[in-house]
Amino acid sequence: MKAAQIQSYGGSEVIEINSDTSKPEIKNEQILVEVDSASLNPIDYKVRLGYLKEMVPLNFPSTLGGDFAGVIQEVAPDVTDFKTGDLVFGQAIVLNGGSGSLAEFAAANIKNIALKPQTLDFIQAAGLPLVGTSALQAIEEHLKVSKDQKILIHGGAGGIGSIAIQLAKMQGAYVITTVSKDQIDFVKQLGADEIIDYKSQDFSEIVKDLDGVFDTVGGDVANKSLDVLKKGGIFVSMVAQIPPEQALQKGVTAISQNTSTTSKKLERLAELIDSGKIKVLIDKVFSLEQVKEAFDYLEHSHPKGKVVVKIKSEHSRDSSTDSQ
Ligand SMILES: NC(=O)c1ccc[n+]([C@@H]2O[C@H](COP(=O)([O-])OP(=O)(O)OC[C@H]3O[C@@H](n4cnc5c(N)ncnc54)[C@H](OP(=O)(O)O)[C@@H]3O)[C@@H](O)[C@H]2O)c1
Numbered sequence: 001m002k003a004a005q006i007q008s009y010g011g012s013e014v015i016e017i018n019s020d021t022s023k024p025e026i027k028n029e030q031i032l033v034e035v036d037s038a039s040l041n042p043i044d045y046k047v048r049l050g051y052l053k054e055m056v057p058l059n060f061p062s063t064l065g066g067d068f069a070g071v072i073q074e075v076a077p078d079v080t081d082f083k084t085g086d087l088v089f090g091q092a093i094v095l096n097g098g099s100g101s102l103a104e105f106a107a108a109n110i111k112n113i114a115l116k117p118q119t120l121d122f123i124q125a126a127g128l129p130l131v132g133t134s135a136l137q138a139i140e141e142h143l144k145v146s147k148d149q150k151i152l153i154h155g156g157a158g159g160i161g162s163i164a165i166q167l168a169k170m171q172g173a174y175v176i177t178t179v180s181k182d183q184i185d186f187v188k189q190l191g192a193d194e195i196i197d198y199k200s201q202d203f204s205e206i207v208k209d210l211d212g213v214f215d216t217v218g219g220d221v222a223n224k225s226l227d228v229l230k231k232g233g234i235f236v237s238m239v240a241q242i243p244p245e246q247a248l249q250k251g252v253t254a255i256s257q258n259t260s261t262t263s264k265k266l267e268r269l270a271e272l273i274d275s276g277k278i279k280v281l282i283d284k285v286f287s288l289e290q291v292k293e294a295f296d297y298l299e300h301s302h303p304k305g306k307v308v309v310k311i312k313s314e315h316s317r318d319s320s321t322d323s324q
Contacts, residue, residue: 004057004291004309005061009050012295015064017288026098030109031082032074035093036122036312037103037285039067040298041130041159047095048295063100064291066093068108069116069125070312079110087116089125089270091261102291104311114266117273120280127280127306128273131159132233133265134238134257139167142236142255143212152207152228156192157183157304160238164214165190166278176210178203178221178309186281186304204228213283215240226250245311281305287313 003021006014026032044064046052069089075082082088090113092098092106116125138160139145145168152166155161155273156177168175169191176194177187184195196203198221209230215222218239225235226242231251235242238257248252272278283303286294288311298307 001104002102002288002311003192004065004288005063005100006048006058007060007092009048009053009058011049012045012292012299014048015292015295016061016129017291018061021061021063021103023105024103026074026076026079026107028076029110030076030097031072031079031088031110031113033068033070033079033088033106033108033113034073035068035070035101035104035127036108036124037308037310038065039127039129039306039308040065040294041067042298043093043095043130043301047093047297052095058094062094063103063106065102065106065309066091066096066098067102067126068092068101068106069120069122070106073105082113083215087122088113089116089129090114090263090266091129096261102288102311111263112261112266114263114270117270119274119276123285123308124280124282124313125311126308127159127282127317128163128269129261129266130259131306132163132269132280133261134259135163135167136265136268137259138214138236138238139164141173142257143214143234145173145212149211150207150209151175152203152210152213152225153177153192153216154198154203154214154221154225155179156190156195156218157302158186159306160216161214161283162187162305163173163278164216164243165192167272168214170272170277173211174204176207178217180302183302183304190281197307212236226252226254229260282308284308285310287311 222240242254
């Protein structure tokens with residue numbers, strides 16, 4: 001099968017499309033999925049660059065990618081919740097014990113998948129797993145956003161931010177978001193009530209006494225965010241690690257989120273999508289052969305929404321039984 005792999009850490013130039021890779025073997029509590037589409041997340045280039053190599057060293061060659069949507073081809077003997085032919089979406093990143101989603105077939109843990117939302121095609125569904133579960137965990141579990149609250153979401157045009165705005169609006173909150181100038185119309189359409197251009201304005205001089213801040217950016221943005229919360233307010237970051245004592249001194253709570261892409265969260269996302277409460281925004285779709293361009297686009301072109309790699313071509317769909 002074809003897979004986008006790396007033999008060493010580095011820039012997008014280290015990515016190879018290998019056509020003679022073996023299909024992954026599944027272990028207990030795993031499924032083998034024929035990947036239709038896979039979306040890219042910043043974690044995928046951080047892994048490729050070797051930023052996580054001390055924590056989780058890769059065995060080379062290693063297949064890139066995590067998020068996917070596709071069709072189950074095989075289930076491990078102990079799997080009872082899913083069956084061959086089910087249309088699913090989820091995570092298959094190597095760091096979590098998957099085999100990597102930028103390939104024609106991937107092994108994924110059943111705890112990281114769910115049935116695909118019925119109203120989405122594979123491309124859209126592939127855009128949802130990591131950003132959707134991250135936004136859900138922050139907005140519903142940590143911030144517990146509710147009506148009458150004022151919430152600031154940093155990076156509102158990004159993958160996570162764009163879902164977080166919709167989830168916070170769904171709860172009836174007043175949503176302020178930081179984006180760059182050319183993303184203003186995009187976040188307005190998502191329902192943001194107040195928009196701050198982070199390149200020309202300093203949010204810490206504009207907002208105060210907030211109930212919650214959701215940070216998808218980190219660095220200075222995180223440190224300054226503690227000062228715009230009211231006493232008892234909650235700060236959640238996807239990136240920064242604020243020492244609890246620093247938050248305590250300011251009378252707020254700081255949470256450093258580690259997203260868990262569970263079946264339960266994926267099922268909730270599917271419900272929200274199918275009932276029309278939230279939507280997933282796709283910026284651009286690439287083919288597997290264009291995977292280097294897809295990574296470069298994600299890293300350098302400021303996408304509005306998700307970057308997706310369509311792996312299964314219409315030709316291979318017609319002859320899917322031959323290709324196995
Ligand atoms: N901890 C975890 O478990 C976990 C899980 C998932 C993701 N993450 C991390 O969370 C971060 C966000 O992920 P994502 O998928 O949403 O990334 P993304 O799609 O690249 O979005 C990031 C957004 O931040 C914006 N931005 C950059 N600098 C900013 C600033 N100073 N102020 C306001 N906005 C700014 C970018 O806008 P421009 O395009 O205008 O620069 C972009 O829209 C990544 O670092 C990712 O690795 C962590």
